Amino acid sequence: MSGGFKTTAMFVAAAVLLSACGGDDSDDSVALPLTLDQKVAAVTKASDITGDPTTGRVLPSISEPKAQLGMQLFFTKALGGDLDSACVSCHHPLLGGGDNLSLSIGVEAVLPDLLGPGREHRSDGHEFDGGPTVPRNAPSTFNIVFYDQVLFHDGRVESLDKANFNGAGDAIRTPDSAFGVADANAGANLSAAQARFPVTSPEEMRGHSFEAGNSNASLRIALEDRLKGEDMEMALAGMNDWLAAFQAGLEAPMGTAEQLITYDNIADALAAYQNSQVLVENPWKAYLAGDKSAISKDAKRGALLFYTPVEKGGAGCGGCHSGDFFTDEQFHVVGMPQVGRGKGDGVAVPHDNDYGRFRETNEDDDKFAFRTPHLLNVAKTGPWGHAGAYTSLEAVVRHHLNPQQAFDNYDLNQLAPFVQTDNIVANTQQALDQLEALRLAGKSSLVNAELSDEQVDQLLAFLHALTDPCLDDRDCMAKWIPGDDVPDPDGLRVHALGTL
Ligand code: HEC
Ligand code: HEC
Numbered sequence: 001m002s003g004g005f006k007t008t009a010m011f012v013a014a015a016v017l018l019s020a021c022g023g024d025d026s027d028d029s030v031a032l033p034l035t036l037d038q039k040v041a042a043v044t045k046a047s048d049i050t051g052d053p054t055t056g057r058v059l060p061s062i063s064e065p066k067a068q069l070g071m072q073l074f075f076t077k078a079l080g081g082d083l084d085s086a087c088v089s090c091h092h093p094l095l096g097g098g099d100n101l102s103l104s105i106g107v108e109a110v111l112p113d114l115l116g117p118g119r120e121h122r123s124d125g126h127e128f129d130g131g132p133t134v135p136r137n138a139p140s141t142f143n144i145v146f147y148d149q150v151l152f153h154d155g156r157v158e159s160l161d162k163a164n165f166n167g168a169g170d171a172i173r174t175p176d177s178a179f180g181v182a183d184a185n186a187g188a189n190l191s192a193a194q195a196r197f198p199v200t201s202p203e204e205m206r207g208h209s210f211e212a213g214n215s216n217a218s219l220r221i222a223l224e225d226r227l228k229g230e231d232m233e234m235a236l237a238g239m240n241d242w243l244a245a246f247q248a249g250l251e252a253p254m255g256t257a258e259q260l261i262t263y264d265n266i267a268d269a270l271a272a273y274q275n276s277q278v279l280v281e282n283p284w285k286a287y288l289a290g291d292k293s294a295i296s297k298d299a300k301r302g303a304l305l306f307y308t309p310v311e312k313g314g315a316g317c318g319g320c321h322s323g324d325f326f327t328d329e330q331f332h333v334v335g336m337p338q339v340g341r342g343k344g345d346g347v348a349v350p351h352d353n354d355y356g357r358f359r360e361t362n363e364d365d366d367k368f369a370f371r372t373p374h375l376l377n378v379a380k381t382g383p384w385g386h387a388g389a390y391t392s393l394e395a396v397v398r399h400h401l402n403p404q405q406a407f408d409n410y411d412l413n414q415l416a417p418f419v420q421t422d423n424i425v426a427n428t429q430q431a432l433d434q435l436e437a438l439r440l441a442g443k444s445s446l447v448n449a450e451l452s453d454e455q456v457d458q459l460l461a462f463l464h465a466l467t468d469p470c471l472d473d474r475d476c477m478a479k480w481i482p483g484d485d486v487p488d489p490d491g492l493r494v495h496a497l498g499t500l
Helices: 002-022 036-046 065-074 190-194 202-206 216-228 232-236 240-249 265-275 283-288 295-307 393-401 403-408 423-439 453-464 472-482
Strands: 156-161 330-335 370-373
Touching: 036 202, 036 295, 065 240, 156 190, 190 265, 202 232, 202 330, 216 265, 295 453, 330 423, 393 403, 393 453, 403 423
Parallel strands: none
Antiparallel strands: 330 370
């Protein structure tokens, strides 16, 4: 490292000397080759990359009372209709903010407190077909505070005025409102708007009998009543200290249950907890802040490939994974394999395809388009893709280089044996054909790239440099996991089994 630095200093010194002697800087013939660090500096500057997505934002802290309340809510199965599923069931801090499963399993798990690999759906469960009943991969809740435009793989929670931080203070569309129309109850930001929905999904949290057939609004009222202690099942659970938890969390010691225990406040607190999960202290950030030895040479070469367009010999990743949050928050067709039970779309019976963004916009070009996910901590947030079809980071990176070829060589053995794959070929080929059609029409920015194995390794080294070491440090993560000192208001907290 220090050798490399000396060389840099010498080149700079020589350049200064040359231009001083020549007295005429129009002579290109004396231009010296740039060092690797200088090249990285040039491409990042050209793409407005600083390494720090936090600039200009006010970020909530986990020590704030509201975030503490949110943590208690995030971990309780009381928000699950049948008291068997919590937010944390699929978004655990020690699983990278996700569940490490291709497709999530929410209600009716064999062991509700067993999270991650090994979690399986009960065979006597509703709609059980052998595999997971949740049709998509659970994204990480870490760093969602940096999404300003859309949440969910298909962006069905979205800011209607894209310029604001986390949709704050402006109109937000949700599944409770029509496409393009603001949901008056969406709350203060995108995370709060999103937190209104997992409880409404029968597969994720609601179950198949709780408030069955009733509207989202009445379901949320039923959950409020439960936390207020007006619900028989919670009474049976033996304890209910939620009023004290809300009084502390909302800093309203005299507030009544009627005033404080509302779904708006539940969603707001869940958002405060999740928005405090800022995990951005990665080696790439340190490198761009000036520590030239923070990342390896391979990672630097990977960064160059990432930010250089395919036409210029790069991998062209920065076009979509743009900015310091590594996403344009737009939707693109990349044709990742379609596994799982899908969203009811497609020509093949049993309609286990997933049309992605098209489901919201009804625009033909959006068929099979999914949101560009951010890449912070991406090495820790597998499996990858909207349906978790890739279980290695290398495979999901290679997919981008040549989607058709990647799918032709797709190895089914990477999936857990129970993940549904009956129509994988027909469904995925439909997406790949759509990609081809968009390319022919000049509407795709995904360009096939031929990279050597060495270059793929360099891209991977770069992606690994986006991991905040906190993720591997139990003590560092502990603040987002309620310990014995944090009240468990209903005795329904998930205590993850096993090694978590
Ligand atoms: C059964 C597993 C499961 C449970 C339980 C669950 N989620 Fe999720 N979560 C998912 C899946 C799957 C998605 C992606 C769904 C989609 O995009 O259509 C998701 C998406 C999200 C997102 C969007 C992230 C992004 O990158 O856009 C947030 C935020 C989130 N969940 C928070 C929560 C909260 C808060 C709760 C509890 C109220 C919760 N989840 C409960 C599985 C789960
Ligand atoms: C045309 C836009 C586009 C380009 C260019 C692009 N990506 Fe992506 N990327 C996406 C989209 C969209 C997804 C999500 C697809 C899905 O979920 O089905 C994605 C997913 C990923 C994922 C999985 C993330 C996760 O959390 O599941 C990784 C890793 C990734 N891209 C890396 C790269 C790399 C490395 C490059 C350059 C070789 C690249 N991408 C180029 C749009 C793009």
